[in-house]
Amino acid sequence: QELAALKQRHAIATSASGGQYPTGDGDTVPVDEMDRQWRDAVAAVWPLSWFKKRKVTRLLQTYATGGQANPDTDLAAIREHRAIRTALDTNVLASMPTYWRGWETDIPTLEAAFELLRETRNAIVEVGQAHGNVNEVARTLSPGLKDASGNHSLVRASNAFLQTAKAFTVAWRGYSDVARTPPVPKESTAILRDAACQAALVLEKRTAIRNWITWNCVRKKAESLGLRALVNGLESSEFPANETVAMFKLAYARWYLPTVVDRREPLRAFQRFKHEDAIVEFRRLDELARQTAATHAKQAILHGLPSSDGVPRKSELGLLKHQMSLKRPSKSIREIIGGMPQTFGKLAPCLLMSPLSIAQYLPADQSQFDVVIFDEASQITTWDAIGAIARAKQTIIVGDPKQLPPTNFFGRAENDEENDELEDHERDLESILDEAQASGLPTVQLNWHYRSRHESLIAFSNWNYYGNQLVTFPSAVSDERGVTLKYIADGIYDRGKSRTNRLEAEAIVADLVTRMQRCLSRPEHERLTYGVVTFNSQQQTLIQDLLDEEQRKCSELEWFFADERIEPTAVKNLENVQGDERDVMMFSITFGYDVHGKFPVSFGAMNRDGGERR
Structure with missing residues (x-):
């Protein structure tokens, strides 16, 4: 309150003064002498008083740092400033250098500092009483409290302790929620000892605790899946823990297999020795078929033609030899094949060509092949296949009507894709496979499927498109995912x-x-x-x-x-x-x-x- 009154007096004196004057050590105005001269000037008769007043005013102006000097008010204001400064210097608050700024001191800041001091005092008393000696605690903390830099070792230690205490409070609250321990009062001196003991116990038993948590999660999930009997048997040690998976498979098999076996004749009549004998016989016949196929292939490629060294120039083989010797053959492939009607079929009994290549390279009057086989026939249009069919005595068309048909969709103009309607020439085209099916030709369905690495890859198509007729061969079990x-x-x-x-x-x-x-x-x-x-x-x-x-x-x-x-x-x-x-x-x-x-x-x-x- 005294400081507030002094600040108010300072403000009034400053507003009453016409000029601004130095304060503190810079205040050298001879107030008493100038005040005497000013009173003499006021008492003198005119015009002498005017000259004396102007002299005193000019002298006072030399001390001013700004404004217009007015001895009538400024001398009294300077005296008031000096009295205020003396009162401030002797104020008890001047001993607080951290917050003291003379008449510029901020009162709310000072009040907050006093509140902090009161809280600090109460805290020292509380800690001292708990420690048993308030004076000893006060003497220990005094150097740190007096250090205005805030870098004292006690201050640093206190800040570190405060951060650690906050972290401990959060951790302890979380631990108490999980461990269901009763809350410990903050004023309890045993909280740290109890926390240390419990933490040591948790660390010692951490493996067991982790296993127990895992078991509870697994137990809850197993019970939700209807496996309570398996859980109870495991907890009561009816069987070793390492046999849990085997026991589950056994129980599942005992529940499921009887219904499957009784429903199917091959399973009811299954005899192991007959099955093993069938496997052995199949392997024997398979190996015999391999050997026979190799012998047949060797015989098929024995064309009986002479070597290239002894063929006449004008013969069919001579024509081929001559064209092969040229850097740039004089005849096209079609002309060369056309000039070898008797020997070409012996040289190349099997050709792998597209329908368009057949039309381009094989003459129309070429000797017919025994058989032409169309693979991926669902992708071949009828008009492309006609030329190949005409060049063979027999045709085998292999394809899947569920797979892609011929189309020129991607040949359309770029701005047509968003249209809902397609022109007739832009729709899916009929394939030679569609034509063969529509004509009622004899068909054989291949039901064995072996390409999918995992059966689930073909299961959807098998069920939705093939009437579940495909016979799939599951691959070896692997942890790797194919998709x-x-x-x-x-x-x-x-x-x-x-x-x-x-x-x-x-x-x-x-x-x-x-x-x-x-x-x-x-x-x-x-x-x-x-x-x-x-x-x-x-x-x-x-x-x-x-x-x-x-x-x-x-x-x-x-x-x-x-x-x-x-x-x-x-x-x-x-x-x-x-x-x-x-x-x-x-x-x-x-x-x-x-x-x-x-x-x-x-x-x-x-x-x-x-x-x-x-």
Whole structure:
């Protein structure tokens, strides 16, 4: 209150003064002498008083640091400032250098400091009483409290203790909630001792505690699945713990197998020795078939033609020998084959060609083959197959009507994909397989399926498309998953423009390049083969361009794309990937959210008739 009154007097004196004057050591104004001169000037007659007043005013102005000096008010104000300064210097608060700023001292800050002092005093008394000697505690803490820098060892130790105490409080509360221990009063002096004992016990028994927690989780899950009897048997030691899995399998088999065995005649009549004898006999016949097939193949390729050294120039073989000796043959392949009607079938009894290649290279009047076999016939149009059928005495058409038909969907104009209707010439085309089925030709269904690494990969198609008629051969059990999903969260499908998903394409290329670079350290015969399948041609082109860039950066990657590879890395779309096999196949789904955050349900050809075949 005294400080507030002094600050108010200082403000009044400052506002009454016309000029500003130095304070403290800079205050050298001879107030008493000038006050006497000013009274003499006031008492003198005019005009003498005017000259004396002006003299005193000019003298006072020399001491002013600003403003206009006025002896009538300023001398009294200077005296008031000096009296206030004397009162401030003798104030008891002047001994607090941390907070004392003379008449500039902030009173709220000073009040907060006093409140802190009161709390500190109470804390010292409380700690001292708990310790048994308040004075000793006060003397110990006094140096740290007097150190205004805040860097005293006691202050640093106190700050560290405060942080540790806060962390301990949080940890102890969490431990108490989990361990269900009763809360300990904050004023308890045994809390640290009790906490240390319990922590030591937890550390000592941590393995047992972890196992107990795991067991409780497993027990709860097992009971929710109806395995309470198994849990009870394990807890009561009816069987060893290491036989739990075997006991579960045994119990499950005893429950399930009787119903299966009784329902099926082959299982009811099963006899082990008959089954083992059948396996031995099958292996014997299989080996005999292999030997017979090898002998038959050798006999089939014995054409009985003379060696190339002794053939006449004008003979069919002479024509072939002459054309082979030329750097640039004078006849086309079609003309050479046409000139060998008698010997060509002996030289090449089996040809592997596409329907278009047959029409291009084999003359129409060529001697007929015994049989022509169409593989992947669901992909061959009728008009492409007619030429090959005409060149053979017998035709075998092999294909799957559930798989992709011929189409020119990806040959359409770029702005047509979003249209709901397709022109007649843009729809799925009829294949030679469809034509053969519609004509009522004899058919044989191949039901054995052996390609899927895991039976679940074919189970859906078997059930939904093949009437559950496929006989699958499960592979050896493996922990490795044959199918994985990598979700590109930021991928954007550029629906209205390029119809690509660039982030997805870049992710596929990066993953593919990483796999290839790891494979480069292997011998060539151990390197994996790769393929990429896209759901539209635009994404296919984008991925091909990105792979071309990576090959330019790293020429070693070209090994995977070289034409001399039996299965070079290929980037194909849904319409032309049918029948391809690779060690690793990557699918670029492409479709997804667009730039506006919408998910269009238009997936190109998959939305239309025949989409399930894709």
